[in-house]
Amino acid sequence: MPETIFSHFETVKFEGPSSDKALAYQYYDAERVVMGKPLKDHLRFAVAYWHSLAMSGTDPFGGPTINRPWMAAGDPIAQAKVKADAAFELFRVLDLPFYCFHDADMAPAGESLADTLKNFHTMADYLAEKMETYSTKLLWGTANLFSHPRFMAGASTNPDPQVFAWCAATVKNCMDVTKQLGGSNYVLWGGREGYETLLNTDMKQELEQMGRLLTLVVEYKHKIGFDGQILIEPKPKEPTSHQYDFDTATVYGFLKKFGLEKEVRVNLEANHATLAGHSFEHEIATAGALGILGSLDINRGDALLGWDTDQFPNDLWTMTMSMYHTIKAGGLGKGGCNFDAKVRRQSFTPEDMIHAHVGGADLCARAFLTAAKLIEDGKYDAILDERYAGWKSGHAADMLAGKFSLEEIEKMALERKINPEPKSGKQEQIENLLARAIYTDKI
Ligand code: XLS
Ligand code: CA
Ligand code: CA
Numbered sequence: 001m002p003e004t005i006f007s008h009f010e011t012v013k014f015e016g017p018s019s020d021k022a023l024a025y026q027y028y029d030a031e032r033v034v035m036g037k038p039l040k041d042h043l044r045f046a047v048a049y050w051h052s053l054a055m056s057g058t059d060p061f062g063g064p065t066i067n068r069p070w071m072a073a074g075d076p077i078a079q080a081k082v083k084a085d086a087a088f089e090l091f092r093v094l095d096l097p098f099y100c101f102h103d104a105d106m107a108p109a110g111e112s113l114a115d116t117l118k119n120f121h122t123m124a125d126y127l128a129e130k131m132e133t134y135s136t137k138l139l140w141g142t143a144n145l146f147s148h149p150r151f152m153a154g155a156s157t158n159p160d161p162q163v164f165a166w167c168a169a170t171v172k173n174c175m176d177v178t179k180q181l182g183g184s185n186y187v188l189w190g191g192r193e194g195y196e197t198l199l200n201t202d203m204k205q206e207l208e209q210m211g212r213l214l215t216l217v218v219e220y221k222h223k224i225g226f227d228g229q230i231l232i233e234p235k236p237k238e239p240t241s242h243q244y245d246f247d248t249a250t251v252y253g254f255l256k257k258f259g260l261e262k263e264v265r266v267n268l269e270a271n272h273a274t275l276a277g278h279s280f281e282h283e284i285a286t287a288g289a290l291g292i293l294g295s296l297d298i299n300r301g302d303a304l305l306g307w308d309t310d311q312f313p314n315d316l317w318t319m320t321m322s323m324y325h326t327i328k329a330g331g332l333g334k335g336g337c338n339f340d341a342k343v344r345r346q347s348f349t350p351e352d353m354i355h356a357h358v359g360g361a362d363l364c365a366r367a368f369l370t371a372a373k374l375i376e377d378g379k380y381d382a383i384l385d386e387r388y389a390g391w392k393s394g395h396a397a398d399m400l401a402g403k404f405s406l407e408e409i410e411k412m413a414l415e416r417k418i419n420p421e422p423k424s425g426k427q428e429q430i431e432n433l434l435a436r437a438i439y440t441d442k443i
Pocket of ligand 1: 102142143187189233235269297308340
């Protein structure tokens with residue numbers, strides 16, 4: 001096994017809440033059985049190849065601060081292999097079950113499309129070899145259709161059909177590799193699928209193009225027998241001012257238009273939810289209500305800044321409610337919790353990367369355990385059930401089921417002399433109940 005920058009770290013273990021060891025899990029007890037299965041199978045944590053291995057700490061005002069050995073000049077494939085060696089050692093140290101990648105994170109671009117695809121398959125074979133030695137599995141693969149200048153005016157939504165064809169060829173190969181590596185999902189995030197100005201944009205045409213690519217992706221999934229989920233990742237802005245996949249509700253409308261709402265689900269990112277003016281739990285609950293929750297990108301933004309800072313999560317309340325709505329939506333199934341989060345640019349040591357993931361995994365595990373306990377205990381759900389109890393039977397149930405016309409409802413309302421009385425929404429009572437569950441009760 002080649003020596004890497006993560007090789008000298010021990011594998012992080014679960015030691016429980018009383019442990020004072022910094023690099024130990026206090027709450028992420030992978031084997032603890034909750035609601036019928038081990039915690040690791042509910043959460044399905046993944047490490048993001050891009051933020052953990054490929055990111056260099058650049059920002060709009062300054063250059064790289066995170067210098068990893070594979071970022072030095074050298075043969076690009078040899079360097080990509082050094083990066084892959086380090087990636088799998090990082091996965092070993094963290095002992096998290098999955099990883100995620102973009103083609104561009106793990107393989108260097110070539111001079112032409114053919115060269116680029118050749119490099120990609122060379123590296124895919126290398127990752128396949130690694131996966132025989134290590135236990136880490138692939139949660140999802142995706143294509144980077146946003147970094148290269150050829151995508152500046154859009155990927156599938158580009159006015160130039162050659163760019164569409166480039167994207168289609170790339171996505172086909174990314175799906176092949178995702179299947180080859182046993183991936184559970186294939187993700188499409190439309191980084192450049194939007195516009196800067198309507199002055200040069202034919203929106204109807206662009207949406208048709210985006211719908212075409214997605215339809216082709218779904219057809220190809222069935223053709224090759226890929227049994228993972230196809231996921232769209234909504235984001236409202238950044239890089240473009242107006243992104244077509246604004247949020248879950250917008251994506252659902254798009255899927256309906258193209259008849260794909262049974263084929264495609266969403267991968268929801270916390271920081272994208274807040275950029276859209278929503279909370280993470282709102283996006284999860286929306287996807288749950290529409291039956292399209294697929295997977296989660298776990299991170300946080302900075303409430304004082306207005307952009308996608310992709311920080312590791314640390315808000316227990318938000319995460320607990322996000323886990324609550326995830327469980328209520330039926331859980332993550334083939335999806336998982338991908339740490340789409342990066343360390344700050346001053347945190348340039350390999351150890352910083354480990355601290356970041358340990359904290360994130362512990363926060364999510366604790367949030368999940370609390371959410372599961374809340375549901376099992378039933379007090380919170382009882383308040384909600386009581387609030388909507390009137391709809392469960394009799395005329396109200398028939399009214400909801402569409403058994404009455406508008407005139408019939410009017411007649412009943414007049415005959416019964418209805419006069420609805422205001423009822424308390426109990427917000428503060430609920431907040432207190434949740435605060436105890438989250439901050440005081442033992443889990
Ligand atoms: C960027 C997105 C991206 C997707 C995958 O903001 O979060 O990283 O998750 O392309
Ligand atoms: Ca993401
Ligand atoms: Ca992001």
